[in-house]
Amino acid sequence: xxxxxxxxxxxxxxxxxxxxxxxxxxxxxxxxxxxxxxxxxxxxxxxxxxxxxxxxxxxxxxxxxxxxxxxxxxxxxxxxxxxxxxxxxxxxxxxxxxxxxxxxxxxxxxxxxxxxxxxxxxxxxxxxxxxxxxxxxxxxxxxxxxxxxxxxxxxxxxxxxxxxxxxxxxxxxxxxxxxxxxxxxxxxxxxxxxxxxxxxxxxxxxxxxxxxxxxxxxxxxxxxxxxxxxxxxxxxxxxxxxxxxxxxxxx
Amino acid sequence: xxxxxxxxxxxxxxxxxxxxxxxxxxxxxxxxxxxxxxxxxxxxxxxxxxxxxxxxxxxxxxxxxxxxxxxxxxxxxxxxxxxxxxxxxxxxxxxxxxxxxxxxxxxxxxxxxxxxxxxxxxxxxxxxxxxxxxxxxxxxxxxxxxxxxxxxxxxxxxxxxxxxxxxxxxxxxxxxxxxxxxxxxxxxxxxxxxxxxxxxxxxxxxxxxxxxxxxxxxxxxxxxxxxxxxxxxxxxxxxxxxxxxxxxxxxxxxxxxxxxxxxxxxxxxxxxxxxxxxxxxxxxxxxxxxxxxxxxxxxxxxxxxxxxxxxxxxxxxxxxxxxxxxxxxxxxxxxxxxxxxxxxxxxxxxxxxxxxxxxxxxxxxxxxxxxxxxxx
Numbered sequence: 008x009x010x011x012x013x014x015x016x017x018x019x020x021x022x023x024x025x026x027x028x029x030x031x032x033x034x035x036x037x038x039x040x041x042x043x044x045x046x047x048x049x050x051x052x053x054x055x056x057x058x059x060x061x062x063x064x065x066x067x068x069x070x071x072x073x074x075x076x077x078x079x080x081x082x083x084x085x086x087x088x089x090x091x092x093x094x095x096x097x098x099x100x101x102x103x104x105x106x107x108x109x110x111x112x113x114x115x116x117x118x119x120x121x122x123x124x125x126x127x128x129x130x131x132x133x134x135x136x137x138x139x140x141x142x143x144x145x146x147x148x149x150x151x152x153x154x155x156x157x158x159x160x161x162x163x164x165x166x167x168x169x170x171x172x173x174x175x176x177x178x179x180x181x182x183x184x185x186x187x188x189x190x191x192x193x194x195x196x197x198x199x200x201x202x203x204x205x206x207x208x209x210x211x212x213x214x215x216x217x218x219x220x221x222x223x224x225x226x227x228x229x230x231x232x233x234x235x236x237x238x239x240x241x242x243x244x245x246x247x248x249x250x251x252x253x254x255x256x257x258x
Numbered sequence: 259x260x261x262x263x264x265x266x267x268x269x270x271x272x273x274x275x276x277x278x279x280x281x282x283x284x285x286x287x288x289x290x291x292x293x294x295x296x297x298x299x300x301x302x303x304x305x306x307x308x309x310x311x312x313x314x315x316x317x318x319x320x321x322x323x324x325x326x327x328x329x330x331x332x333x334x335x336x337x338x339x340x341x342x343x344x345x346x347x348x349x350x351x352x353x354x355x356x357x358x359x360x361x362x363x364x365x366x367x368x369x370x371x372x373x374x375x376x377x378x379x380x381x382x383x384x385x386x387x388x389x390x391x392x393x394x395x396x397x398x399x400x401x402x403x404x405x406x407x408x409x410x411x412x413x414x415x416x417x418x419x420x421x422x423x424x425x426x427x428x429x430x431x432x433x434x435x436x437x438x439x440x441x442x443x444x445x446x447x448x449x450x451x452x453x454x455x456x457x458x459x460x461x462x463x464x465x466x467x468x469x470x471x472x473x474x475x476x477x478x479x480x481x482x483x484x485x486x487x488x489x490x491x492x493x494x495x496x497x498x499x500x501x502x503x504x505x506x507x508x509x510x511x512x513x514x515x516x517x518x519x520x521x522x523x524x525x526x527x528x529x530x531x532x533x534x535x536x537x538x539x540x541x542x543x544x545x546x547x548x549x550x551x552x553x554x555x556x557x558x559x560x561x562x563x564x565x566x567x568x569x570x571x572x573x574x575x576x577x578x579x580x581x582x583x584x585x586x587x588x589x590x591x592x593x594x595x596x597x598x599x600x601x602x603x604x605x606x607x608x609x610x611x612x613x614x615x616x617x618x619x620x621x622x623x624x625x626x627x628x629x630x631x632x633x634x
Contacts, residue, residue: 057503060507061506061507062503062506062507086509089507089508089509090509092507094504094507096500096503096504097500098499098500100499100500100501100503100504101501102496102501102504103496103499103501104416104419113508113510114508114510116411117411117508117509117510118509162504
């Protein structure tokens with residue numbers, strides 16, 4: 008039985024003005040996958056994420072999310088997709104003038120009819136889910152980088168999204184915090200069935216969490232490989248992918 | 259034949275087709291230029307191989323690495339073999355590393371544009387800037403409309419925080435500057451009026467000047483430097499921290515969330531600050547009139563109140579409303595258009611202040627002409 012498709016990129020060309028990062032990319036993300044977008048620095052991973060999340064327009068091609076073409080759909084339909092999408096940015100991107108609970112309550116205030124008391128309880132619950140129980144009234148400036156990422160994840164989960172995007176979740180974290188965040192991602196995927204898209208070049212994370220992936224290449228400006236990272240390591244389709252997955256050929 | 263290239267570097271021909279480069283002594287912090295001697299020899303003679311000897315080489319730094327690198331590059335261009343085997347191993351490794359470029363730059367070469375292309379590019383950029391600014395202003399008015407119809411997501415706490423910042427916290431600096439401006443106006447006027455024995459009219463001069471325009475302008479300038487720049491820096495930093503991206507992907511209006519609280523706060527605070535500035539300016543004028551020009555204080559205030567016309571006062575307050583719009587819009591717009599690095603935040607802040615002051619002067623000119631035409 009074929010899996011349902013959550014995200015479909017069709018003939019996607021990503022870049023800025025005349026500067027093309029990636030040409031004619033085609034790939035699919037199945038529902039419930041932990042999908043890794045990997046590749047060396049400057050290959051366009053983060054730009055690809057910005058296209059998927061609607062922050063920038065592709066130079067060409069389209070993105071279909073849960074059956075809706077987000078390039079052509081009317082604003083109200085795109086809005087519905089946004090409501091069911093969470094994003095964890097590299098630094099958490101928490102609003103510094105608000106407490107952690109207020110940060111989480113913000114999307115709830117916008118898109119739900121919960122009472123203020125329920126929203127507060129939900130914020131408390133989401134913070135507990137990411138291991139930040141009791142930090143409701145802390146401001147982002149009062150917590151560490153790893154905690155900011157967790158709080159950012161709690162905010163991303165506020166509206167029980169179908170898809171959660173992670174931009175370099177391990178960046179700037181110590182190995183233990185990074186591992187804990189990976190475990191959290193897997194746990195969320197298992198327990199909520201959330202489709203997860205992770206942009207990263209951290210090999211330990213890629214192998215620990217990913218069950219599907221694409222490899223972007225800066226030189227050819229294309230997708231050089233598509234599949235399970237463990238399978239790609241066993242049967243690398245080309246030298247670049249092999250080098251990347253083995254840290255340049257390390258045994 | 260032996261040629262001395264630099265301190266410690268000599269080249270000599272070894273046989274018919276070989277060039278020997280002898281490196282000795284200390285090669286430290288030397289401005290070693292392109293190996294012109296090598297180039298000349300390679301061009302003149304039929305050299306097949308260049309090789310180094312470095313038996314006498316003691317200490318060396320990047321200047322030697324650069325020279326050897328340039329020499330090897332030259333040899334590659336001339337298709338001459340370059341033998342580095344006699345050089346210290348770490349020096350060879352550095353040279354190998356310098357040539358081991360794993361990827362070619364893929365950015366455009368940034369060739370300079372011609373004058374015509376530059377004019378065209380500037381015109382297109384200007385058109386884009388004007389379009390962006392008009393879209394922003396239109397979005398702000400739509401936001402105000404949403405606010406009036408109670409469908410805006412503007413948070414009250416943000417509004418009160420902005421009001422506190424641009425209201426009570428700004429009173430001190432506004433009072434000080436306005437008092438001094440009143441004082442300066444009185445001094446400048448007094449010098450001229452004293453020659454006619456009409457120094458009593460200093461009271462009228464200061465009252466009319468402060469209430470009609472100077473109070474509003476001074477408050478506008480202070481607030482654009484104090485608050486407009488702060489708006490640009492705050493929102494610009496949010497851009498750097500991806501907070502604006504987060505707002506966009508959450509589908510929350512940046513206008514409602516960031517611009518409206520600040521705009522409404524300034525629309526309330528600026529007219530009040532202007533009224534305070536008017537009064538403090540008059541007080542500064544009174545200080546000069548009463549204490550330095552010996553005008554009896556009852557007399558001074560009598561002339562001051564006689565010169566106080568509601569029209570002038572309202573024109574000043576109207577200016578302050580316009581300035582509130584300009585300062586908040588310039589500050590927020592610069593912040594929203596900020597790039598994603600620290601340098602961009604600095605530029606956005608500067609742009610916010612400069613553009614606010616320029617637009618305030620332009621609008622003052624327009625209002626002055628309109629008032630003149632209307633006889634106000």
